[in-house]
Amino acid sequence: MSAIGSRARRSASFLRPGSGLLILPPTVWVLAVLVAPIVLIGLYSVNLKTNLLGVPTAFSTANWKDFLPPGPNPFWDRFKISMTITLVVSVVTVVAAYPLAYFLAFVAGKRRYALLMLLLAPFFTSYLLRVIAWQVILNNHGVINSLLWQLGLRPHGDGIPWLIYSKFSVGLVLFYSWVPFVAVPMFVVLDTMDRSLIEAAHDLGASRLTAFLRVTFPLSIPGVIAGFVFVLIPTTGEFITPLLVGGPSSFMFGNSIQSFFTDTPNWNYGAVLALWLVAIVLVMLLLFGRYLSTDLEDAST
Amino acid sequence: MTILEWDGYQAAGTKAQTYKTVVFGKDYTDEFGASGLAYSLIQNDSSAINSVRTGKKFDVLHPCAENFKDYVDGGFVQPWDTSLLPSFANLNPALVKGGQFNGQQYAIPWDWGYGSVIYRTDMVDPADATGWELFWNPKYKDRISMWNGATTNFEIAALKLGFPQMDNLTNDQLDQATQSLIEQKPLNKFLWASEYTNLQPALTNGDIWIAYSWQDQWVYGREHKPPIPFNFMQPTQGRLGWYCGFMLGKDTANYYHAHKYVESYINHAAALSLTNTFYYGSADATVKGSEIADQQVAKSLSIGDPNVLSDTSKVHLQSWEPNEVAVQTAWEKVTAA
Numbered sequence: 001m002s003a004i005g006s007r008a009r010r011s012a013s014f015l016r017p018g019s020g021l022l023i024l025p026p027t028v029w030v031l032a033v034l035v036a037p038i039v040l041i042g043l044y045s046v047n048l049k050t051n052l053l054g055v056p057t058a059f060s061t062a063n064w065k066d067f068l069p070p071g072p073n074p075f076w077d078r079f080k081i082s083m084t085i086t087l088v089v090s091v092v093t094v095v096a097a098y099p100l101a102y103f104l105a106f107v108a109g110k111r112r113y114a115l116l117m118l119l120l121a122p123f124f125t126s127y128l129l130r131v132i133a134w135q136v137i138l139n140n141h142g143v144i145n146s147l148l149w150q151l152g153l154r155p156h157g158d159g160i161p162w163l164i165y166s167k168f169s170v171g172l173v174l175f176y177s178w179v180p181f182v183a184v185p186m187f188v189v190l191d192t193m194d195r196s197l198i199e200a201a202h203d204l205g206a207s208r209l210t211a212f213l214r215v216t217f218p219l220s221i222p223g224v225i226a227g228f229v230f231v232l233i234p235t236t237g238e239f240i241t242p243l244l245v246g247g248p249s250s251f252m253f254g255n256s257i258q259s260f261f262t263d264t265p266n267w268n269y270g271a272v273l274a275l276w277l278v279a280i281v282l283v284m285l286l287l288f289g290r291y292l293s294t295d296l297e298d299a300s301t
Numbered sequence: 302m303t304i305l306e307w308d309g310y311q312a313a314g315t316k317a318q319t320y321k322t323v324v325f326g327k328d329y330t331d332e333f334g335a336s337g338l339a340y341s342l343i344q345n346d347s348s349a350i351n352s353v354r355t356g357k358k359f360d361v362l363h364p365c366a367e368n369f370k371d372y373v374d375g376g377f378v379q380p381w382d383t384s385l386l387p388s389f390a391n392l393n394p395a396l397v398k399g400g401q402f403n404g405q406q407y408a409i410p411w412d413w414g415y416g417s418v419i420y421r422t423d424m425v426d427p428a429d430a431t432g433w434e435l436f437w438n439p440k441y442k443d444r445i446s447m448w449n450g451a452t453t454n455f456e457i458a459a460l461k462l463g464f465p466q467m468d469n470l471t472n473d474q475l476d477q478a479t480q481s482l483i484e485q486k487p488l489n490k491f492l493w494a495s496e497y498t499n500l501q502p503a504l505t506n507g508d509i510w511i512a513y514s515w516q517d518q519w520v521y522g523r524e525h526k527p528p529i530p531f532n533f534m535q536p537t538q539g540r541l542g543w544y545c546g547f548m549l550g551k552d553t554a555n556y557y558h559a560h561k562y563v564e565s566y567i568n569h570a571a572a573l574s575l576t577n578t579f580y581y582g583s584a585d586a587t588v589k590g591s592e593i594a595d596q597q598v599a600k601s602l603s604i605g606d607p608n609v610l611s612d613t614s615k616v617h618l619q620s621w622e623p624n625e626v627a628v629q630t631a632w633e634k635v636t637a638a
Binding site: 034051052053054074075077097139140158161165207243245248249251255256260261262263264265266269276 | 345347348350351352354374375443451458483486487489490491492494503506507508618624625630631632634635636637638
């Protein structure tokens with residue numbers, strides 16, 4: 001099925017009498033739980049609403065001006081650091097997950113779905129518990145440092161200083177958390193790929209490496225991008241992992257947002273940060289969104 | 302009945318209360334059982350008031366004095382009927398007065414104590430341990446942990462910088478304190494959030510040598526087997542002082558139960574149990590020095606005398622901040638920097 005044919009069929013289905021009503025409940029739902037809160041946050045960000053008792057509301061862009069460049073602002077700096085962490089984690093996760101997906105799709109054979117479930121098994125436990133488990137592994141008296149002490153590789157009591165409460169620990173735990181999810185879309189694309197194209201490449205004299213570089217990998221790019229987006233967007237607003245294994249210098253932008261809404265009475269400034277993050281996520285969705293729909297479909301047909 | 306409470310203060314007889322010797326709350330749980338009590342833990346003063354501002358419901362709340370006014374002004378609490386609290390007459394008048402607003406008793410004082418620097422005497426050079434500036438000593442980078450409590454950290458910075466009105470900083474002083482805390486931040490291994498799950502293990506196993514704490518950690522170290530070499534500093538600039546009390550939810554459906562509950566905390570035996578467990582002072586003025594188990598600790602902390610809180614040469618009482626929003630926002634800038 002071609003992408004164009006698919007779209008045309010969907011349009012025709014949508015135009016059938018009465019079927020438009022079917023999208024009414026989800027539309028109302030999206031408006032109520034997604035659009036309305038964003039509008040509300042927007043009102044806070046320009047001081048048309050406030051959570052402070054007795055403080056008058058009046059339209060003001062002061063918080064936006066304070067946050068946005070060119071003026072110096074720690075939240076802007078934190079945003080840049082967070083995006084760097086997010087991009088590094090996303091790239092490293094995709095690079096690590098690709099061989100995993102390839103193995104499942106091309107090598108594991110009939111056992112691939114069982115192995116996929118095994119890969120996902122830890123994710124049946126709470127995300128919070130998994131991050132706390134990493135605390136046990138990484139902390140100064142944790143599994144890794146204790147092992148190094150036992151092996152005599154470090155003096156007893158002297159833990160590796162950057163192993164926990166650092167950007168490294170935040171990146172490591174985020175990497176661990178997202179590898180299986182990133183592997184899934186890549187596995188789907190690789191698993192449904194038309195193998196005859198690879199066979200044709202071999203028949204025409206391509207080596208295994210050439211066939212991979214010229215045929216397999218290009219066809220799997222939609223899955224790679226989907227996996228990249230799968231990790232990029234959620235980690236952009238991440239705050240749990242840095243809160244538990246990050247130190248005071250490795251907090252992410254999401255921590256500032258969370259803190260503004262839970263620890264401080266200044267929702268107006270927190271709303272600016274939150275809305276900025278929503279805008280960034282929307283831009284990313286627009287940039288990558290097309291690869292999540294048509295191209296994935298194309299690749300699998 | 303829903304209670305917003307600090308960890309460790311749950312009523313005797315509840316599963317959450319692991320200290321076997323405490324008797325505060327026991328009268329209540331003996332009479333009504335523990336199953337009706339639901340605790341929601343307070344992480345810090347700021348998050349407590351903000352959770353209430355955002356709609357968290359409670360029957361009884363245990364905030365500290367610097368936020369009493371916020372709860373009253375916000376209309377989140379109602380006055381107690383002190384005639385339903387037989388032990389109320391025994392409470393220290395100065396602390397009782399601190400809980401009065403508009404001529405009514407909104408807060409029933411219960412506990413008081415100090416905040417200061419706790420440090421490992423086996424790791425920290427005594428010559429360095431003179432005042433709050435120990436938190437800024439680069440020699441101890443990655444061995445320091447300040448609390449993730451915005452207002453407290455600004456009070457500490459203010460004392461270190463020599464600003465006398467630590468809870469009413471001018472804009473310029475606030476900027477200086479912000480800068481000072483930004484300079485201090487990289488020296489922290491982490492900012493502790495939970496006293497029992499973050500701070501205590503790290504101090505005990507030696508990951509952290511210097512931290513902000515209350516005196517209960519010092520007592521914990523003394524009673525630990527083997528004892529942990531802690532000292533609870535008397536900084537040259539003075540310790541922080543605090544007192545807390547119980548407030549009654551405005552819309553509570555458990556009005557009489559709430560009074561029974563609080564009476565089970567402020568009666569003499571319960572107040573003495575608070576002191577003998579955590580070595581915090583109690584608002585009960587009838588507690589005699591001779592009743593306190595460790596006389597040496599009692600004397601060094603003056604816990605038989607809440608009036609020490611007004612001795613500004615030794616203690617700076619944490620109080621309501623008129624510029625709370627500016628301070629909290631500045632703290633967010635510190636954590637983001």
